Amino acid sequence: MIAFNKYYNHFNLLSSILIVVSLLLLIFKGLNFGIDFKGGTLIELRASDSKINVSSLRDRFNQMDLGDVSVKKFGNDTDFLVKFENKDNKKNIIEEIKTNLDKSFGNNYDFRRVENVGPKVSAELLKSGVIAISLSLTLMLIYIWIRFEWQFSLGAILALFHDVIVTLGVFSLFSLEINLSIIAAVLTIVGYSMNDTVVIFDRVRENLRKYSDIKIFELTNISINETLSRTIITSATTLLALLAIYFFGGEILKGFSLAMILGVIFGTYSSVYIANTVLVRLRVSQKTVLRDDDQNKLN
Amino acid sequence: MLYFSKLRILFISLFSVLFILIASSNLFKFDDDFFDKKINLGLDLQGGSYLLLEIDNEPVIEQKLQNLTTTIRNYFKEKNIKINNIKIENQNIFFNVIENDKQSVLEVFQDENSDLNPYYPRFKSHQLEIEDTGLNFKVNFSRQGLIKLKNSSQDQAIEIVRRRVDEVGTNEPNILKRGNNRILVELPGLDDPMRIKSLLGKTANLTFRFVTNDENDRFGVEKLKFENGQEEATVSKRIIISGENLLDAQPKMDTQANQTIVSFTLDRVGAKRFGKATSTGIGKQLAIVLDGKIISAPVVRDTIASGSGQISGGFTFQTATDLALLLRSGALPAPLEIIEERTVGPDLGQDSINAGMIALAIGFMLVIIFMFVKYKIFGLITNVTLIVNLFILLGVLTLFEATLTLPGIAGIILTVGMAVDANVLIFERIKEELKDESNNILAFDGGYTKSRTAILDANITTLLAAIILFFMGSGPVKGFAVTLGVGIFTTLFSVYFIARLFTSIYVARNKNKENLI
Numbered sequence: 001m002i003a004f005n006k007y008y009n010h011f012n013l014l015s016s017i018l019i020v021v022s023l024l025l026l027i028f029k030g031l032n033f034g035i036d037f038k039g040g041t042l043i044e045l046r047a048s049d050s051k052i053n054v055s056s057l058r059d060r061f062n063q064m065d066l067g068d069v070s071v072k073k074f075g076n077d078t079d080f081l082v083k084f085e086n087k088d089n090k091k092n093i094i095e096e097i098k099t100n101l102d103k104s105f106g107n108n109y110d111f112r113r114v115e116n117v118g119p120k121v122s123a124e125l126l127k128s129g130v131i132a133i134s135l136s137l138t139l140m141l142i143y144i145w146i147r148f149e150w151q152f153s154l155g156a157i158l159a160l161f162h163d164v165i166v167t168l169g170v171f172s173l174f175s176l177e178i179n180l181s182i183i184a185a186v187l188t189i190v191g192y193s194m195n196d197t198v199v200i201f202d203r204v205r206e207n208l209r210k211y212s213d214i215k216i217f218e219l220t221n222i223s224i225n226e227t228l229s230r231t232i233i234t235s236a237t238t239l240l241a242l243l244a245i246y247f248f249g250g251e252i253l254k255g256f257s258l259a260m261i262l263g264v265i266f267g268t269y270s271s272v273y274i275a276n277t278v279l280v281r282l283r284v285s286q287k288t289v290l291r292d293d294d295q296n297k298l299n
Numbered sequence: 300m301l302y303f304s305k306l307r308i309l310f311i312s313l314f315s316v317l318f319i320l321i322a323s324s325n326l327f328k329f330d331d332d333f334f335d336k337k338i339n340l341g342l343d344l345q346g347g348s349y350l351l352l353e354i355d356n357e358p359v360i361e362q363k364l365q366n367l368t369t370t371i372r373n374y375f376k377e378k379n380i381k382i383n384n385i386k387i388e389n390q391n392i393f394f395n396v397i398e399n400d401k402q403s404v405l406e407v408f409q410d411e412n413s414d415l416n417p418y419y420p421r422f423k424s425h426q427l428e429i430e431d432t433g434l435n436f437k438v439n440f441s442r443q444g445l446i447k448l449k450n451s452s453q454d455q456a457i458e459i460v461r462r463r464v465d466e467v468g469t470n471e472p473n474i475l476k477r478g479n480n481r482i483l484v485e486l487p488g489l490d491d492p493m494r495i496k497s498l499l500g501k502t503a504n505l506t507f508r509f510v511t512n513d514e515n516d517r518f519g520v521e522k523l524k525f526e527n528g529q530e531e532a533t534v535s536k537r538i539i540i541s542g543e544n545l546l547d548a549q550p551k552m553d554t555q556a557n558q559t560i561v562s563f564t565l566d567r568v569g570a571k572r573f574g575k576a577t578s579t580g581i582g583k584q585l586a587i588v589l590d591g592k593i594i595s596a597p598v599v600r601d602t603i604a605s606g607s608g609q610i611s612g613g614f615t616f617q618t619a620t621d622l623a624l625l626l627r628s629g630a631l632p633a634p635l636e637i638i639e640e641r642t643v644g645p646d647l648g649q650d651s652i653n654a655g656m657i658a659l660a661i662g663f664m665l666v667i668i669f670m671f672v673k674y675k676i677f678g679l680i681t682n683v684t685l686i687v688n689l690f691i692l693l694g695v696l697t698l699f700e701a702t703l704t705l706p707g708i709a710g711i712i713l714t715v716g717m718a719v720d721a722n723v724l725i726f727e728r729i730k731e732e733l734k735d736e737s738n739n740i741l742a743f744d745g746g747y748t749k750s751r752t753a754i755l756d757a758n759i760t761t762l763l764a765a766i767i768l769f770f771m772g773s774g775p776v777k778g779f780a781v782t783l784g785v786g787i788f789t790t791l792f793s794v795y796f797i798a799r800l801f802t803s804i805y806v807a808r809n810k811n812k813e814n815l816i
Contacts, residue, residue, distance in 0.1 A: 044647065091500060091637070092497070094493065095493055110644065110646075111642075111644065112643070112644045112646065112647040113641075113642065113643050113644065113647055114640065114641075114642040115640065115641045115642070116637070116639065116640040116641075117638075117639050117640075118636075118637075118638035118639060120353070120638055121351065121638050121639040125773070128771050129771075131771060132767050132768065132771035132772070135767050135771070136763065136764050136767045139763045139767065140760060140763065143759065143760065143763065147756060180772070180773065180775070180776050181706055181775070181776060181779075183772075183776070184706060184768055184772060184776045184779050184780070187764045187767060187768050188713070188761075188764055188768075188783065190764055191760050191761035191762075191763065191764030191765070192717075192761065194760035195720075195756070195757040195758075195760045195761060198753065198756040198757060198760060199724065199753045199756070199757060202752060202753045202756065203753075226731065227727070229723075229727055230720075230723050230724055230727045233669075233673060233719070233723045233727075234717070234719065234720040234723055236669060237666045237669055237670070237716045237717075237719045237720075237723075238713070238716040238717055238720075239716075240662060240665040240666055240669060240716060241662040241665070241666060241712045241713055241715055241716025241717075242662075242712075242713070242716065243662075243665075244658045244659075244661040244662030244665060244712060245658045245662065245709050245712050245713075247658075247661075248654060248657045248658040248661050249654050249655060249657075249658035249705075249708075249709060249712075250650065250651055250654030250655070250658075250705070252343075252651060252705055253654075253655075253658075253705060253706070253709055256706065256709060257709065260713070
């Protein structure tokens with residue numbers, strides 16, 4: 001049996017630091033919102049001429065008076081991603097750009113993807129993204145509240161917040177782009193993290209009913225160990241699937257799968273080191289679950 | 300938990316085979332309609348354009364209020380009530396009446412069966428609201444009035460958009476209402492949406508009006524610019540004919556002048572008016588105005604009574620074709636703005652499909668190898684279940700003709716990764732049971748029973764997330780929610796029916812074997 005409980009305090013401290021740092025990053029550095037949430041235009045361009053590279057593209061685009069233009073390589077050497085604000089929301093901007101690029105590069109390039117999100121739509125998308133995440137956290141809270149005693153709910157929700165905040169913190173730290181698919185990833189992380197926590201909690205509660213003489217400090221450790229191989233196997237298979245998406249699923253899914261990979265790692269960690277430590281700190285005992293059982297009987 | 304009746308086994312087999320067949324209809328052609336269904340590929344996979352258009356209702360409201368001022372004035376004139384100082388400001392009509400008439404004006408507006416202010420009998424709310432500000436009356440559209448107005452301009456606009464898109468002839472366009480002032484246009488397979496975008500961006504409001512030098516024209520005048528160049532002309536506000544009077548418009552080559560023109564045919568009313576105007580206006584310039592810009596202003600040389608004519612204006616064949624198309628399909632009730640556009644080229648779509656499939660294959664292989672190494676025979680059972688699960692998932696998506704997007708493929712891969720969770724929970728539990736229980740069958744039974752709540756919890760939490768995503772997400776993300784959500788159900792089915800069936804057969808044959816798992 002691995003003594004996970006030996007490090008409860010250490011990891012609680014670490015998690016607190018992680019959360020504080022993430023929050024500071026989110027407040028002061030902020031998130032790198034993509035055009036979905038910020039509005040603007042995105043062009044994915046494939047070149048068939050080596051003359052076309054990041055700097056020559058940047059030169060061209062900067063001459064077009066589009067405001068802040070970002071040009072980056074996208075995947076391989078011939079693909080580029082160009083983003084700009086399109087502040088005036090010009091109508092025929094794509095045509096203008098094409099005519100302009102034709103002059104310098106002829107026909108040696110191709111627009112593979114064009115996205116243009118107006119300021120109104122991006123504001124709406126951001127709002128619905130925030131609502132979606134809040135709603136999912138609320139629903140999880142309600143679900144766990146129905147299924148478990150409040151101490152468990154608090155533990156699970158703290159673990160959830162930890163996972164979401166730290167994942168977003170990593171995105172902020174490395175200025176990774178937040179777009180619609182990241183919201184999907186965050187929601188899936190919420191589901192996954194909850195899932196992981198619930199499996200261990202289920203066991204904790206079962207053991208609480210079974211053993212009256214074991215302290216919660218020990219009991220959580222027993223439960224974690226009993227469910228450990230499941231935790232490892234499920235995380236492993238999920239991570240294998242996600243790594244496959246990350247490495248082979250193409251550039252578009254990279255951010256999504258990265259967020260999920262981080263989420264699964266944090267989710268697994270938090271089930272052990274946040275959710276369970278909350279139970280320990282709240283001194284959950286056999287009485288906690290038995291009282292609830294009695295109440296259920298009365299009802 | 301381990302007993303299966305023959306009937307149940309039959310049912311499970313039939314169900315699985317049915318969905319595998321449905322799933323395989325994506326690869327083969329079936330004659331039967333029921334089997335000949337296919338998963339739709341989202342725009343991000345097959346390539347195409349997604350355009351979200353917003354109707355700018357301001358001009359419509361302005362126009363309606365303008366008309367209303369005339370209506371109000373005439374209406375009360377008949378009742379011998381004089382309306383003074385009527386004006387429009389910030390989408391409100393303001394006017395004065397003398398003190399004695401105030402009550403009767405209010406009564407007209409507030410009468411439940413008022414013919415000036417309708418809707419009350421049907422919606423329990425009038426079209427217009429009236430307020431006595433003390434200084435004057437303030438009239439504006441009620442909430443209901445605005446809703447009706449927006450709905451009707453949306454209905455008209457969607458019709459015109461459909462006609463324009465159909466005329467361009469893309470395959471299977473999808474044109475849908477969004478809210479009460481937006482229109483969603485999905486154009487699969489369309490590589491370059493520029494033409495459609497420019498067609499949809501035009502209101503196509505065509506009028507024929509005389510150029511005049513008389514500043515005191517009875518109908519008022521306005522200065523308009525020519526389409527190409529800085530020239531201006533003063534044009535009367537009197538409309539001779541408008542786009543509504545057109546029956547047909549076609550691009551033509553004028554061989555004499557060697558230029559492309561748009562020839563048009565007028566309806567009866569239009570022909571009559573055009574004839575009359577051209578007979579009285581010989582020598583005058585008739586401006587052809589499209590969306591507030593003069594295309595050309597030819598001098599009237601002859602009376603045109605035939606009801607047909609032509610527009611020239613330095614067109615190329617393409618611009619003439621587009622103008623003819625716009626005129627044929629009619630004017631939009633209000634300007635449209637493209638507020639969101641997402642276009643994916645077909646080769647990127649194909650690349651995404653390939654990448655998605657490779658990722659799926661590799662993810663699948665990794666999980667299968669992992670499970671086999673970890674659980675041997677039970678890993679094999681899990682893997683067979685996983686494959687059947689994948690087919691059932693594809694079968695369900697096919698049956699409902701769901702739209703598969705790139706994030707949707709990611710959802711399938713994720714399902715593969717997470718689907719083993721239920722089996723792992725069961726197997727791990729069985730291992731624990733076997734520690735105190737020597738009877739294999741009892742241990743397996745206990746494993747299944749005791750792991751059930753955890754499995755249920757685990758799947759409900761993921762399902763909740765998927766449901767929220769489905770309702771809040773858009774386009775590609777919705778596709779992810781669908782595969783993730785459907786995947787949960789197919790996983791539960793395959794774990795509790797297929798895997799359990801195999802497990803029970805295996806355990807029944809190896810009742811007394813030690814270290815079974």
